[in-house]
Amino acid sequence: MKTSDFDFKLPPELLADRPSKNRDEARLMVIHKNTGEIEHKLFKDVIDYFNEGDVFILNNTKVFPARLYGNKEKTGAQIEVFLLRELDAESRIWDVLVDPARKIRIGNKLFFTEDDSLVAEVVDNTTSRGRTLRFLFDGSYEEFRRKLKELGETPLPKYIKRKPDADDAERYQTIYAKEEGAVAAPTAGLHFSKHLLKRLEIKGIEFAEITLHVGLGTFASVEVEDLSKHKMESEQISISEKTCKIVNHAIETKHRVCAIGTTSMRAIETSVSANKRLNPFEGWTNKFIFPSYDFGIADSMITNFHTPKSTLMMMVSAFAGYDLIMKAYKEAIKENYKFYSYGDAMLII
Numbered sequence: 026m027k028t029s030d031f032d033f034k035l036p037p038e039l040l041a042d043r044p045s046k047n048r049d050e051a052r053l054m055v056i057h058k059n060t061g062e063i064e065h066k067l068f069k070d071v072i073d074y075f076n077e078g079d080v081f082i083l084n085n086t087k088v089f090p091a092r093l094y095g096n097k098e099k100t101g102a103q104i105e106v107f108l109l110r111e112l113d114a115e116s117r118i119w120d121v122l123v124d125p126a127r128k129i130r131i132g133n134k135l136f137f138t139e140d141d142s143l144v145a146e147v148v149d150n151t152t153s154r155g156r157t158l159r160f161l162f163d164g165s166y167e168e169f170r171r172k173l174k175e176l177g178e179t180p181l182p183k184y185i186k187r188k189p190d191a192d193d194a195e196r197y198q199t200i201y202a203k204e205e206g207a208v209a210a211p212t213a214g215l216h217f218s219k220h221l222l223k224r225l226e227i228k229g230i231e232f233a234e235i236t237l238h239v240g241l242g243t244f245a246s247v248e249v250e251d252l253s254k255h256k257m258e259s260e261q262i263s264i265s266e267k268t269c270k271i272v273n274h275a276i277e278t279k280h281r282v283c284a285i286g287t288t289s290m291r292a293i294e295t296s297v298s299a300n301k302r303l304n305p306f307e308g309w310t311n312k313f314i315f316p317s318y319d320f321g322i323a324d325s326m327i328t329n330f331h332t333p334k335s336t337l338m339m340m341v342s343a344f345a346g347y348d349l350i351m352k353a354y355k356e357a358i359k360e361n362y363k364f365y366s367y368g369d370a371m372l373i374i
Contacts, residue, residue, distance in 0.1 A: 026316050028247045028255075031334045031342065033354060041363035042185045044196045048218040052362055052369040056353050058345055063356055068216040068370050071327065077229025079281040080272055082289045082323065084211040085234045087202035090177030090194075095135035095145065102128055104135055106145070106158070107180065108173070109208060109240060110261075117160040117169060118148070122241070126154040143172055180208050182244065182366050197366075206238035206261065212366045213286030213327045233271040236263040237292040237310070247334055252315050257336065259309040262292045269303045272322065276302065281374075284323040287337045290314070290344070297321035315339040316347050325374040330357055330364040345373045 045051040053071060055064040075081075091108040107122040123129045129147055135158075137143040142162065149157035162169045179189040179197050189197075199214035200222070226232075242258025249255050272293070275282050284290040294314060296306035301321040313336060320343075331338040342350040353371070362369045 026252060026347070027250050028252060028334050029250060030347070031338050033333050033351070033358075035333055035364060036358065039358065039361065039364050039368075040184055041365060041367035041369075042187060044192075044215065044367045045369075048196075048200075048216055049221040051216050053216075054353060054357060054362065054369070054371045056345055056349060056371060056373045058349070058373060061349055061352075063353055065360065069218075069221050071372055072221070072224055072228060072230075074325075074372060074374055075225070075228070075230050075281060075283065078231070078275065078278060079229075079283065080231045080233050080275040081225070082233050082235060082268075082272065082282065082284050082293060083199075083201055083214060084237050084239075084286055084288045084292065085199075085201055085203050086207040086211060086236050086238050086288070087205040088180065088198055088207045088210050088239075089205050090174055091180040091208040092178040093137060093173070093176055095137045097128060098134040098136065100128075104129060106135065107208070107241075108177070109155075110206075110238075112157070114166060117162065117166075119158050119160065120151060121156055121158050122154045123156050124154065126156075129156060137176055143176065182209065184365060185367075201232075201234070204236045204238075204263075206236075208241060209239040209243060210366065211237070211239055211286045211288040212329050212368075213289075213370060215367075216327075216370050217285075231271055231275070233268040234265075235268055235289055235292045237261070237288040239288055243288070243337070244335070247336060247339075252313075252339070255313055255336070257311040257313045259311045260288075260291075262295060262306060262308065262310050264292060264296055264303065264306040266305045269305055272303045276322070281325055282323045283325040283327060283374075285327050287326075287328055287340050290320075290323060290326055290340065293322045294318075294320065314343050316343045318343040320344060325372070327370055327372050329366070329368050329370055330354070330362055332365060341371075341373070 049069040053066040105124040109120040144161040145158040179193045295310040
């Protein structure tokens with residue numbers, strides 16, 4: 026298949042710039058892979074499709090406030106710095122994106138506080154917008170990380186034009202987030218409320234946690250027409266022995282295994298064995314899933330509605346079938362479902 030096969034006209038008013046009032050009352054489209062039936066529900070109705078012994082695979086990554094604003098030395102020009110990943114904790118060296126990038130060269134310094142307590146020096150160029158920074162801070166590592174959090178903003182996607190507010194700090198984070206390291210939320214999980222998780226637990230659904238630290242590469246556009254030539258950026262993942270036991274037991278006892286989000290799906294498909302069992306894993310993945318991929322672990326998934334020609338839409342099409350997803354997206358637009366990070370949800374079962 027080609028990238029252009031995944032293009033469609035998405036009305037801009039369907040891009041959600043705020044979350045639903047209540048997490049579990051977003052809309053839910055239920056797609057039945059085998060019959061092609063499409064149902065319209067609320068997210069909290071997801072409980073009706075699962076039974077005791079079924080497993081939800083949750084990505085427990087935690088978003089950190091990755092967007093900072095500094096001023097360039099001498100000129101004072103404001104520069105946006107988006108923290109991507111920490112390369113060296115001891116030396117406080119980070120990979121970042123800067124905007125505007127044309128103003129930032131090796132050797133430049135950026136000042137983030139009026140008292141100059143936090144300064145960064147550009148030590149390398151990585152891509153057109155990418156830079157490597159060494160942060161200069163007179164304090165412990167813990168104090169340094171606290172300072173980054175104090176100055177940083179919730180890294181809402183660029184399509185959301187408003188400034189982040191207090192609600193975003195809570196809502197652009199799953200309620201089960203614990204392992205800090207993501208620069209974007211695993212958005213399918215944003216729909217789970219504490220009440221809904223408790224109801225699922227009481228019904229006997231089990232939860233297996235993985236960690237995939239979502240990077241901006243997840244949302245990067247595909248610049249080639251031949252999908253086999255697209256390269257995903259690497260993201261760090263962790264899959265524990267405990268999670269593998271829970272998931273593999275469900276497979277062996279013929280219970281449902283539901284991947285919550287494309288990030289969970291990519292993580293488990295990175296470490297699937299030849300006999301379709303989940304293996305423990307610590308490392309990085311650049312796995313790109315598109316039709317016609319043979320999935321090994323999950324038989325259902327929850328995901329949001331994705332933008333045209335995105336790698337996320339391609340994965341979902343591989344899982345549910347291209348024709349069915351295109352039909353579902355057409356229905357979603359007709360019924361005014363909300364798309365993207367704060368948008369509504371889809372259950373594929």
